Amino acid sequence: MTSSSTSTPVREIESAGNPTRFARGWHCLGLVEQYRDGKPHQVKAFGTSIVVFDTSEGLKVLDGYCRHMGANLAKGTIKGDSLACPFHDWRWGGNGRCTGIPYAKRVPVAAKTRSWPTMERNGQLFVWHDPQRSQPTEEVTIPEIEGWEDGQWSDWSWQTFLVEGAHCREMVDNVVDMAHFFYVHLVFPHYFRNVFEGHVATQYMHSRSRPDIDPENSYGGEDSELRSEASYFGPSYMINPQQLEVGGKTVEAVLINSHYPIDSSSFLINFGVATRREPGVDPEQARAVADGLTQTLTYGFGQDVEIWRDKARIDNPLLTEQDGPVYQLRRWYEQFYVDVEDIEEDMTQRVEVEIDTEHAVGTWKREVEENLAAMKGA
Template sequence: MLSLRSRRPDNSPLLEAHREDRYPYPYPTGWYRLASTDSLRRGEIRYLECLGKQFVLWREQESGEIHLMDAFCPHLGANLALGRVRGDCIECPFHQWQFAGDGRVDHIPYSLRPPAGTPARTHQLEDVHGQLFLYHRADASTDNEHEPPPYQVPRIPEVDDDRFVLRGHRDVGRIRMHIIEIAENAVDTAHFQPLHGQFRLPWTQIPVPKIEIVHQAKWTLDEESPWLMHFDDDVVLRILGREMARTGARVRVSYYGPGSLLFFRFTLPGRGEIAMYKTFLPISPLEQQVDYRWFADRRMPRLLVWYVIGNWASQLPQDVDIWQTKTYLPRPVLCRDDGPVHQMRRWYQQFLPTTTPTLPPADREGEAAPSGRDVPAA
């Protein structure tokens, strides 16, 4: 069973404060997965704390439409999570104002003169193959909030035309780490062999002696889409010292945005393809919720799909142990054979705010350094 529990004791408060102080702004601009669509029942309200904000996600009774709103009632600040859904409205627990999904006040029990406009702040969601995504903007300014995002969450054409089917999803849990580490992982090629070179039983940390995984990885920026980078890895098993070409597979991991949305394409020569979303949602500056959701060619044996995804998933806990205790060095000492860490960090600047927004009080201790301050030139 995949477990992200670290083998080490919890970090001291001093270490956590040190880490928070050094990492960049924790909620970069991008698409974030909030929940799977079918996890929310009709009439349900779910409180969500993430990206430095408080939200309620709720589902209408009749139509089943799902809405995301700021959690605090615009009237006098009660938390709408304690309210209830009444038909196509959410009702505040305090004075029982009712708000429609677009933020309008629909009903006030003691007044026939509701305020005009849409006082409840709503956020648009995109449902992509059963997952709800929010486009979050790191810049505090609301000037651009109604502009469409520069890119969309990728869909899988083979799911839309019914050739691929959902083969699994997993709530992997939470990791005490900063989101930039997800992006850095792709360019730090020197860690693949020492950390991920040992073959393990899929979905576990149990090593299989005398079987190694050989990685040949390449990182590229997408020339047409400035928010996109790719990590291509050719993987083969080395069994008793011999590389077995028949075990070869290729994976392309496309990073849409700041490490919040990774889209995988596994190609198994002669057997077909698997597509997977791997998502990271910052709950707080050093805490990420991790989820996997994968789809495969309907003709591909389920056991093979389970093996491929489980094999990849087994590699995550080795990174997690490092991520949960490390710091961020603005000026790392690199050697010539390290990956393009600085180039990736310069690319990453586009997702960070141009001015450091004020973090919510809970996050303010150890406020992040202004974005880009210490990124060396090429």
């Protein structure tokens, strides 16, 4: 008689490889202030090189290499509202038009380079990418964080991570991955729900810190309670309002979790934390809380990054019901990798899934109790 273990075929990992196309949407390049130093900045993204420079009308983004003889414009200088090439001093305006060639009698009619749509919001710089060269619409814009323009939040406590050898999809998968929050981010996710609709994918989570870990890597200790609502607006930018209950006090924070692709197998993570300023609270104290939360998040992201760097791309993950709507999320994510006219209804229709966490939390509590007992006996 053949046993069930031998009659069940071995499941093979399937992978079509990383897409060579880059997602359509707004991508955060970092904080506005980092580009306002009077110098051009080279950014490697979307399989190419772009250059960011400041003008009287705000930050502008152009293709990174001069259309004259190919010099790197990031090595040039800002002259007025134009970016001057270091090779022959051709001047390029933020709209992509050549504004002057000092040694030439006239500017050629064809003297134009690509200008990328940009937006400054929430203290951050965004660039729009679309292989079809479309212009962004209000329907897919990045929302403003309530109270940001009114100074109700601390400055951003900002961090970056370079992830090589992996595609951006690995990061987006975390939206539905309830279980990894216990093993990687060291919390009990005792409530977990996902909602996808249109260009927005949201994760609702309530969690508590684990008492068997280093307090420096904890959100606030064993008695803390974190309520989180994290939404991707498009393929790469997440706004995550959080309420942390610690010792009878509430700390209100907002996390930005964003990334942009460098090429098909590497991406850069930009994330930061700001805390809401409370009446009578010193701004430095608010920033200190944000720095503390960022330190905790940095630990978790560092754990994620190490896993992404070494894992295999898998298009047919073997799942349990507690693993969440992975396939539905990936179908939602596909809308950003096809032409607009090829977006299908099931990519944007509403999907809502709540995970039953009772069994998982019960198992994890027993594991934590065993860990604490072992620590006391050591």
